[in-house]
Amino acid sequence: MTDALTLSQVKKRFGPAEIIRGVDLALAPGERHAIIGPNGAGKSTLFNLISGRYPLSSGQVQLHGRRISGLAPHQINRRGLSRSFQITNLFQRMTVFENLRCALLWARGYGYSFWHLVGRQSALNEEAEQHLEKLGLQKRRDVPASLLTYAEQRTLEIGTTIAGGANVILLDEPTAGMSLSERDHAIELIRNVTVDKTLLIVEHDMGVVFDLADRISVLVYGQIIASDEPDQIRGNAEVQNAYLGT
Amino acid sequence: MIESVVFSLLNGVLYGMLLFMLASGLTLIFGMMGVLNFAHASFYMLGAYCAYSISQVLGFWGALVIAPIIVGLLGALIERVGLRNVHKHGHVAELLFTFGLVYVIDELVILVWGQLPVDYRIPEALDFTLFSLYGSDFPAYRGFILFMAVAMFVAIYLLLVRTRVGMIIRASLSHPDMVGALGHNVPRIFTFVFAFGTGLAGLAGVMAGNYFITEPGMAFAMGPIVFVVVVLGGLGSLGGALVASLIIGLVTTFAVGMNYSIADMLASAGIAFGQDSVLGINLSRFGPMLPYLLMVLILIFRPRGLMGSRES
Amino acid sequence: MSTSNFPGGAIVRHAAVWIAAIVVIIVMPYVFTSSSSVSMMSQMGVFIVFALSYNMLLGEAGMLSFGHAVYFGLGGFLTLHAIRAVNDDVWSFPLELMPLVGGLGGLAFGVIFGSVSTRRAGVTFAMITLGIGAMVEASANMFTNFFGGESGVSGNRVTEVTLLPFSYGPQIEVYYLIGAWTIVAALLMFLLTKTPLGRMANAVRDNPERAQFVGYSTTIARFIQFALSGFFAGIAGGLFAILFEIMTAPNVGLIQSGAVLLMTFIGGLGVFFGPIIGAVLVTYMQIALSGFSEGWILYFGLLFVLMVMYVPNGIAGVIVSHFAPWQAGLAHRFAVPYLLAIVPALLALAGLVTMIEMGYHLSLAYDPSRPIELFGMEITATSVAAWVVAVALFAAGLVALRWVAGRIRQRWGEVNQAMDAQRAKQ
Numbered sequence: 005m006t007d008a009l010t011l012s013q014v015k016k017r018f019g020p021a022e023i024i025r026g027v028d029l030a031l032a033p034g035e036r037h038a039i040i041g042p043n044g045a046g047k048s049t050l051f052n053l054i055s056g057r058y059p060l061s062s063g064q065v066q067l068h069g070r071r072i073s074g075l076a077p078h079q080i081n082r083r084g085l086s087r088s089f090q091i092t093n094l095f096q097r098m099t100v101f102e103n104l105r106c107a108l109l110w111a112r113g114y115g116y117s118f119w120h121l122v123g124r125q126s127a128l129n130e131e132a133e134q135h136l137e138k139l140g141l142q143k144r145r146d147v148p149a150s151l152l153t154y155a156e157q158r159t160l161e162i163g164t165t166i167a168g169g170a171n172v173i174l175l176d177e178p179t180a181g182m183s184l185s186e187r188d189h190a191i192e193l194i195r196n197v198t199v200d201k202t203l204l205i206v207e208h209d210m211g212v213v214f215d216l217a218d219r220i221s222v223l224v225y226g227q228i229i230a231s232d233e234p235d236q237i238r239g240n241a242e243v244q245n246a247y248l249g250t
Numbered sequence: 251m252i253e254s255v256v257f258s259l260l261n262g263v264l265y266g267m268l269l270f271m272l273a274s275g276l277t278l279i280f281g282m283m284g285v286l287n288f289a290h291a292s293f294y295m296l297g298a299y300c301a302y303s304i305s306q307v308l309g310f311w312g313a314l315v316i317a318p319i320i321v322g323l324l325g326a327l328i329e330r331v332g333l334r335n336v337h338k339h340g341h342v343a344e345l346l347f348t349f350g351l352v353y354v355i356d357e358l359v360i361l362v363w364g365q366l367p368v369d370y371r372i373p374e375a376l377d378f379t380l381f382s383l384y385g386s387d388f389p390a391y392r393g394f395i396l397f398m399a400v401a402m403f404v405a406i407y408l409l410l411v412r413t414r415v416g417m418i419i420r421a422s423l424s425h426p427d428m429v430g431a432l433g434h435n436v437p438r439i440f441t442f443v444f445a446f447g448t449g450l451a452g453l454a455g456v457m458a459g460n461y462f463i464t465e466p467g468m469a470f471a472m473g474p475i476v477f478v479v480v481v482l483g484g485l486g487s488l489g490g491a492l493v494a495s496l497i498i499g500l501v502t503t504f505a506v507g508m509n510y511s512i513a514d515m516l517a518s519a520g521i522a523f524g525q526d527s528v529l530g531i532n533l534s535r536f537g538p539m540l541p542y543l544l545m546v547l548i549l550i551f552r553p554r555g556l557m558g559s560r561e562s
Numbered sequence: 563m564s565t566s567n568f569p570g571g572a573i574v575r576h577a578a579v580w581i582a583a584i585v586v587i588i589v590m591p592y593v594f595t596s597s598s599s600v601s602m603m604s605q606m607g608v609f610i611v612f613a614l615s616y617n618m619l620l621g622e623a624g625m626l627s628f629g630h631a632v633y634f635g636l637g638g639f640l641t642l643h644a645i646r647a648v649n650d651d652v653w654s655f656p657l658e659l660m661p662l663v664g665g666l667g668g669l670a671f672g673v674i675f676g677s678v679s680t681r682r683a684g685v686t687f688a689m690i691t692l693g694i695g696a697m698v699e700a701s702a703n704m705f706t707n708f709f710g711g712e713s714g715v716s717g718n719r720v721t722e723v724t725l726l727p728f729s730y731g732p733q734i735e736v737y738y739l740i741g742a743w744t745i746v747a748a749l750l751m752f753l754l755t756k757t758p759l760g761r762m763a764n765a766v767r768d769n770p771e772r773a774q775f776v777g778y779s780t781t782i783a784r785f786i787q788f789a790l791s792g793f794f795a796g797i798a799g800g801l802f803a804i805l806f807e808i809m810t811a812p813n814v815g816l817i818q819s820g821a822v823l824l825m826t827f828i829g830g831l832g833v834f835f836g837p838i839i840g841a842v843l844v845t846y847m848q849i850a851l852s853g854f855s856e857g858w859i860l861y862f863g864l865l866f867v868l869m870v871m872y873v874p875n876g877i878a879g880v881i882v883s884h885f886a887p888w889q890a891g892l893a894h895r896f897a898v899p900y901l902l903a904i905v906p907a908l909l910a911l912a913g914l915v916t917m918i919e920m921g922y923h924l925s926l927a928y929d930p931s932r933p934i935e936l937f938g939m940e941i942t943a944t945s946v947a948a949w950v951v952a953v954a955l956f957a958a959g960l961v962a963l964r965w966v967a968g969r970i971r972q973r974w975g976e977v978n979q980a981m982d983a984q985r986a987k988q
Binding site for chain 3: 055057076077078081082086087089093094095096097098102105106107109110111114115116117118119120121122123164165168
């Protein structure tokens, strides 16, 4: 079975500085994989490389065995990879419902149509309502995204990321800045919406990581120094040394 | 043939240097503040009109000093009262603000000085022939314009490279956040740069108003072409503005002199073709269109311009 | 609960608005019967279509264009050439459908120029449109067969090839033709905002990055929106050509492009009816003021600059911002401060208008000492006293206005708090 996501010798330099120094990574279908590492290790850069936001300096990224590096972000998205952002990145002037519906448009084949009225597409609207329910945001349905609370915005961010039905999901610090109860709620949500999907997650909160991930990779200075199951990582001396600083 | 080439060359360089006087202020303001000052040519027109009024009392030399200062102060005022408030709404709002300014300034000029051209003349001290070439005269005032433009380039260059203010400005061009973080009063630098840039436009107006004609349409005639220059040279690049000014000046001057069509050229090579098509159109008619074509092509294929370091 | 859960209700409400608009268009010539008002209302129709097409760019997709008159003007020229061809018996096409010629022309040029300009966004896009606008205007010198040189192209709209039994010679018949096209074009543009393309145009405006990560190419979304906007601008140009029966090079030029930007912005971006208000108001002021004052452009410029500074959402934005207080039953609380604001606003305006009019009179009149008539009074522009009074009026009005503005802001704060409290109770 081909891996869902494969990175081979991925490198990225900004001017003279090499930020990502040859990363190899393979995610089996259905795997929940977390990337941890100290600040500045290049975690967000890695996400930007995979999702096509930055071009690679060298190396290759494959999605289900097909090369995606070099494609534009929207092309990568159409092949079934979706991502969230560390800083909330929504359509701020649109309502919650509109945000979700926009996330569905391409996946449901509407393209750039100017001959369908979105209000009349009952299957589309029903699906958007279902996502709304799944996120628990029904009461905020018609509120502009900019007026949501922080936790609600993060929830909607996850919602728009998964709505299109991509089977490989990248989440960039989904619980950052949340209170404890909000965080538990978010973990539960992520677990629910990523059933049968491949998940790659960047997270600082070790509780979240060890709770959620099947495998963990440790990224330090642009290189993966360990990649293993959570218990193994916990006991890995090199990781303790380089990352946990003990 | 030779004399027409030499004179086209001289006039092209002259026109180019006048364009540069205008473009330098515009490109400084853009580089520093990120504001594309749509009303830049209107400040140029204000410079010419102020110079006219002042020269009635103090003569040309008084106007040469005072008019740019007045225009610059007006620029500072507009920056403080208007532009600064709009800044928080983003670059598009700033662009819209300066776009509206064009209407206001151009109309105020009519309100104060009327619809008809004013009699703003070349000073007598410079009203003589500098030299004659192939029987045609080269007036001294043209030489003076060239001298002023070069002096201006050198002065701005020295200001930017040698003085503290210049260093801060150059730093702000590349790292605006850093300069603020280092404790410099960025809004005040903005006001200064806007005043300086509009003052330069005013100076260009003082120099060009009597060389051309000082009339209410002069801003509109100059406005779009200055944009071409700064875009072509690279927004925010002084050297680029100089090169682009000269290119545009020469291209338009030479195009006007081309009194034949592509079909004519083909005909002289023995090919009778296309007299009635686009090829039959006199090349001089391409002249006014050429700069804009250049600008569009540059924006599409190399948006940072000839010498710019960053895209807008 | 929101009504959008019951689409039937929304459709009925929308239909009512559109039917009302149709009734207004039909009735207006019976209210304002003079030929000059019919002509003015015809122009309003033309510019409503043009401004709405501009709003498809700036309002809906966040694309600031300085060259939208290219599609308007070229559409107009093409329409007029088509009308001439029919008059010369070279072609046969009913006059009622002639604006389609303009529309298809606008679409074609929108596709050509859009394919190069929409690859960029923001200020770079704005500069490209400026360049294309200036280029097309300058090219009128070259293609004199098409643009007609200095005198432009003129034609006779009475082609005798029509669908309906009208000649379209009389002004009133043209008015109803334009009215019909205005309704159709406005309705289509309204529906366009409700399509996947319309939604994604908003998405690209609000957050181009996110739009890419839900599978859309921002370039293609912008491009299609741009081309369609060119189509409607071309229709407006076709209507313009039918109304005036003449097109000149400045119709494709920067001044015309600036005018549509002005009216759209003043009316209000981002609210569908904003550009309609802007087109009606600006056309009215342009015609009414240009008869009254030399300085109507100055008044426009000042209005525009002040709105960019203080009312960036335009007139429609101001209206819409009062919907929530109105629904909450709190709108009456604005009555007193707003009424209070009227007096100083009128004072300041009177002072400003007096100064401007006296200024124009001094610089433009043959005999500046001849008094001018203003607000039913005779004012001598050369007298110092008149200037002192005008300046004093203006200054006093401004000071008072600042004070009232503070009270209005305070009242907004109170009303917002009250609305929050209401919401919390629910």
